[in-house]
Amino acid sequence: MNTFMGYRRPGDRAGIRNWVGVLSVMDNVNPVTRAIVTAVQGTLAITTLFVRGQYGRDAEIAYRTLAGLGSNPNIASVLVVGLETTSTEMIADRIRSSGKAVEIIVVQDVGGTVEAVAQGTRKALALVQKATMLQREPLPLSYLTIGVECGGSDATSGICSNPTIGEVADRIVEAGGRVVISETAEFLGAEHVFAERAVSDSVRQQFLKCVTDLEQEALRRGVDIRGTNPVPDNIRGGLTTIEEKSLGAIAKAGSTPLVGVLDYAEAPTTAGMHFMETPAPAVESMTGLAGGGIQMILFATGQGNTIGSAIAPTIKITGNYKTAERLKDNIDMRVDPILTDGVSIAEMGKRLLELTISVASGQFTVSEALGQREIAISRFEPTI
């Protein structure tokens, strides 16, 4: 199977969903955004906390990620909601450069939140009526950009669920698509193995610098990361050290060369497998991936991490037979037969690829259908 049913977008891109995004520029208008989303079916709230008063690298990351989330090809068009004109226009303009329709609501200008919700509802309604005229069409797998993620990992993650994801990653890259792995901390102890796959010295050095800088920062602050990563459920599941966790984690990137190193929420511009620098926790890293235009995420969990990305439908896989039973409501596919029934990783990878194509073509994942979705844009500095 080498096509999926997707929505064509400007700039020769494709979306696997067709939401109208209602996007808050800052946390101070989230209630307005949520009220509009409640009033109009077919909309998706794109909200985070903070942003007002951020500066330097944090401001750059916040604006890039907001613009990236609005520009994600799963979003047909966007209503940008802001408190004041300057920041609202700035974000709206950045999203407009993706070629999609963007409307705005400025709360101070329209005269308060009640009016903002009323006008926003009418604008979102018009956008949804237009967006729902679009149809899916057959598109090659080269139009897919897939994120690979793990959370709530345990010993089964590195042995079967991550390698199964790695099989799909390889197929997508072979078909001319893109794969992005993130979570910088989860390369500590495995970075030398991963770096060998870099296509050039420059890519190799850029990647290693990300991992070294992160470790240097921890050392500089006297932080012993053993208290933070692995987390308690990793340890309960048998992972003893970050090194062990990382060596299991890299399997989800498959076996193709590392072609690029991306900043948080930066979009990949070439085919192949990329690394994106993000914090390790799931919501933050998936927000970075979605901000970079990733359309869907393959997510391995050992102990049971249930959250998905708000914008990129997230497929949850587990290789832990206990989790597959206990958390069956939140698991899309179980791969524990690799360990218990001798099913090969290659065979499981084929089944996961079929599910990937089905989700790309419109099948809802459980986290999507159950509304288990969240957004958190990473920040690293204090606010003024």
Place this chain on the structure above:
Amino acid sequence: MSVRAVVLHANDNVATLMGDGKSGETCAYSGARQGEVNLRQDVPFGHKIALEGLAAGEDVRKYGQVVGRMTASAQAGEHVHVHNVESLRGRGDLVAKEGAK
């Protein structure tokens, strides 16, 4: 009564349990290395056991790579985890100690 375990690489000195194991039970490991060992404690599913005697300070090897260092010795069949293994990465506490000397 035996529980299975897998060994991922020929250079590994630990195996990972594929079921919950009880103290005294035989553990049959397979994969890159094959054999049997008696469990010295209850060891949960997904946790590791030593394949041979490991000394304090010795590298723990899994996936053919170093994944940590023993902080105490362990016999073959003993549970190998956070109580007797330390990570070697992100150890800002060690740097802080050095600075204080």
